[in-house]
Amino acid sequence: MKNIAVTHIENRRLFESATGTVKLEDWERQHLHLCEVCQSVFCVFLRQPVSNPKPARAAKKKEPVA
Numbered sequence: 044m045k046n047i048a049v050t051h052i053e054n055r056r057l058f059e060s061a062t063g064t065v066k067l068e069d070w071e072r073q074h075l076h077l078c079e080v081c082q083s084v085f086c087v088f089l090r091q092p093v094s095n096p097k098p099a100r101a102a103k104k105k106e107p108v109a
């Protein structure tokens with residue numbers, strides 16, 4: 044199993060990237076490829092209507108480190 048010893052991408056960055064506001068850095072894109080946690084967060088943001096600015100507070104910030 045891979046040990047991703049990198050900081051997770053900020054939820055805000057994922058959201059802004061999902062909405063096309065910003066582009067992810069190289070390390071962020073690479074991390075996103077490998078990290079299921081960030082992928083799932085990113086998917087959630089992608090499904091959100093852009094017109095709805097309701098902040099999706101990350102309720103599950105602490106993911107169990109398997």
Ligand SMILES: [Zn+2]
Binds near residue numbers: 050051052080081082
């Ligand atoms: Zn991550």
